[in-house]
Amino acid sequence: MTAQLGARTWVVPGGHVPFPGHGPEPQFTSFDQLCVLNATDQDTEVSLDVYYEDAEPVGPYRILVGARRIRHVRVNDLIDPEAVRLDRPYGCLLRSRVPVVVQFLRQDTRLPGVVALTGVMAHPA
Amino acid sequence: MTAQLGARTWVVPGGHVPFPGHGPEPQFTSFDQLCVLNATDQDTEVSLDVYYEDAEPVGPYRILVGARRIRHVRVNDLIDPEAVRLDRPYGCLLRSRVPVVVQFLRQDTRLPGVVALTGVMAHPA
Amino acid sequence: MTAQLGARTWVVPGGHVPFPGHGPEPQFTSFDQLCVLNATDQDTEVSLDVYYEDAEPVGPYRILVGARRIRHVRVNDLIDPEAVRLDRPYGCLLRSRVPVVVQFLRQDTRLPGVVALTGVMAHPA
Amino acid sequence: MTAQLGARTWVVPGGHVPFPGHGPEPQFTSFDQLCVLNATDQDTEVSLDVYYEDAEPVGPYRILVGARRIRHVRVNDLIDPEAVRLDRPYGCLLRSRVPVVVQFLRQDTRLPGVVALTGVMAHPA
Numbered sequence: 001m002t003a004q005l006g007a008r009t010w011v012v013p014g015g016h017v018p019f020p021g022h023g024p025e026p027q028f029t030s031f032d033q034l035c036v037l038n039a040t041d042q043d044t045e046v047s048l049d050v051y052y053e054d055a056e057p058v059g060p061y062r063i064l065v066g067a068r069r070i071r072h073v074r075v076n077d078l079i080d081p082e083a084v085r086l087d088r089p090y091g092c093l094l095r096s097r098v099p100v101v102v103q104f105l106r107q108d109t110r111l112p113g114v115v116a117l118t119g120v121m122a123h124p125a
Numbered sequence: 126m127t128a129q130l131g132a133r134t135w136v137v138p139g140g141h142v143p144f145p146g147h148g149p150e151p152q153f154t155s156f157d158q159l160c161v162l163n164a165t166d167q168d169t170e171v172s173l174d175v176y177y178e179d180a181e182p183v184g185p186y187r188i189l190v191g192a193r194r195i196r197h198v199r200v201n202d203l204i205d206p207e208a209v210r211l212d213r214p215y216g217c218l219l220r221s222r223v224p225v226v227v228q229f230l231r232q233d234t235r236l237p238g239v240v241a242l243t244g245v246m247a248h249p250a
Numbered sequence: 251m252t253a254q255l256g257a258r259t260w261v262v263p264g265g266h267v268p269f270p271g272h273g274p275e276p277q278f279t280s281f282d283q284l285c286v287l288n289a290t291d292q293d294t295e296v297s298l299d300v301y302y303e304d305a306e307p308v309g310p311y312r313i314l315v316g317a318r319r320i321r322h323v324r325v326n327d328l329i330d331p332e333a334v335r336l337d338r339p340y341g342c343l344l345r346s347r348v349p350v351v352v353q354f355l356r357q358d359t360r361l362p363g364v365v366a367l368t369g370v371m372a373h374p375a
Numbered sequence: 376m377t378a379q380l381g382a383r384t385w386v387v388p389g390g391h392v393p394f395p396g397h398g399p400e401p402q403f404t405s406f407d408q409l410c411v412l413n414a415t416d417q418d419t420e421v422s423l424d425v426y427y428e429d430a431e432p433v434g435p436y437r438i439l440v441g442a443r444r445i446r447h448v449r450v451n452d453l454i455d456p457e458a459v460r461l462d463r464p465y466g467c468l469l470r471s472r473v474p475v476v477v478q479f480l481r482q483d484t485r486l487p488g489v490v491a492l493t494g495v496m497a498h499p500a
Contacts, residue, residue, distance in 0.1 A: 005136060005218070005250040011380060013445055014410030014478035014494065035139030037176055037216035051412055051445045070138055070176045070216035091412035091445035093380070101248045103139035111490055115236055117243035118492035119139065123476045125380040130261060130375040160264030162301055162341035195263055195301045195341035226373045228264035240361055242368035244264065255386060255500040285389030287426055287466035320388055320426045320466035351498045353389035365486055367493035369389065
């Protein structure tokens with residue numbers, strides 16, 4: 001029954017990894033993060049395409065999420081096929097073989113001694 | 126008529142209770158919180174399963190929400206069947222006997238003298 | 251055509267007006283806010299019921315939103331039939347005669363020299 | 376297949392560009408931002424109408440978003456047919472010829488040395 005939880009396609013238009021960050025790594029680094037929950041009984045590979053303002057989309061990036069598992073991935077850590085550059089506007093489109101749910105989170109520590117957080121549920125498409 | 130408000134299943138993929146917190150407890154503690162509104166005329170028990178990156182889901186945690194009531198529960202306070210550990214990524218899946226609406230909130234006070242807030246509506250599945 | 255934009259019923263489970271606030275009023279007061287957009291060509295009255303953890307719902311509060319207008323209302327300012335108390339968990343249910351869209355915003359200035367913001371789109375029911 | 380991602384109409388009721396801002400421009404300016412992702416193979420023109428509490432809607436503002444591109448636009452920068460005033464409540468309604476996804480972000484730097492962030496996915500109508 002849980003196999004139908006969520007959707008196979010999700011969209012986040014408002015990506016932008018803040019730069020630089022201040023404070024101990026990794027917990028106080030500036031980051032954008034994608035959080036995926038896979039409640040099904042099958043492992044899945046989430047395929048991620050990154051869209052830019054002034055260039056063709058780059059991808060697919062591949063994120064493995066096991067059956068009955070979550071995965072929180074920092075966009076800063078996506079390096080294959082190429083690193084997602086910091087301080088550059090982007091959006092992303094995620095596709096999964098099985099239904100999942102995707103949430104987006106940003107932590108901004110550009111100012112020393114300050115943490116700002118924001119996030120949204122991705123849009124299921 | 127209000128009996129049909131909301132959904133019976135809700136998902137939050139991006140849980141992570143910040144640790145530590147600073148400032149007077151309980152109002153300035155770091156926390157993740159689940160907020161449930163039950164507009165129906167029946168009490169409900171919300172059953173909560175917690176998903177992790179590297180272990181099988183844990184649950185069900187049980188949250189009682191009376192008829193025509195809200196309930197705001199800090200994830201930090203969920204201890205049965207086992208405490209949800211702080212500073213560990215998780216996601217959660219909530220199921221209710223009657224339709225409810227679920228919102229997620231995080232308060233981060235890891236830095237002294239700083240409050241960061243973020244939240245999302247859970248995804249109705 | 252725009253008459254069908256949105257929904258007639260909206261839910262926000264996670265209300266809690268922070269208290270106290272610091273800084274010049276009204277712009278730096280701590281508040282919860284409901285933001286309503288009425289794109290139709292008819293004035294509407296939004297009827298608001300407030301739900302609590304330990305008491306029956308209170309309402310209706312009435313919010314007038316003109317045709318082709320927005321209205322941003324601080325929950326702190328709702329006083330009829332009774333004031334919504336600060337620092338007390340609540341949720342709310344909004345009903346409109348015509349379809350509208352509702353967003354929720356919180357500003358937390360409990361710590362001097364700190365502003366925290368969070369918000370969600372209300373859940374259309 | 377991606378041509379059907381998203382919706383043609385989106386609504387954000389809770390606009391309000393914070394004023395003033397502190398810190399180096401443009402990265403620390405106070406702003407409201409609209410983030411649009413167009414995953415289709417056609418360029419699109421997004422038509423934006425701005426709604427107020429006490430005046431008729433103003434628009435259309437026009438935002439071009441290329442095929443397979445994102446666009447992040449600060450509301451502060453919308454000046455034609457007239458500038459969106461700072462520190463004034465507004466809402467907006469976006470229409471696109473092709474399906475897109477729209478996210479809203481606010482950065483508040485009214486207090487020196489403080490960054491507050493909040494955002495929501497716009498409501499697809």
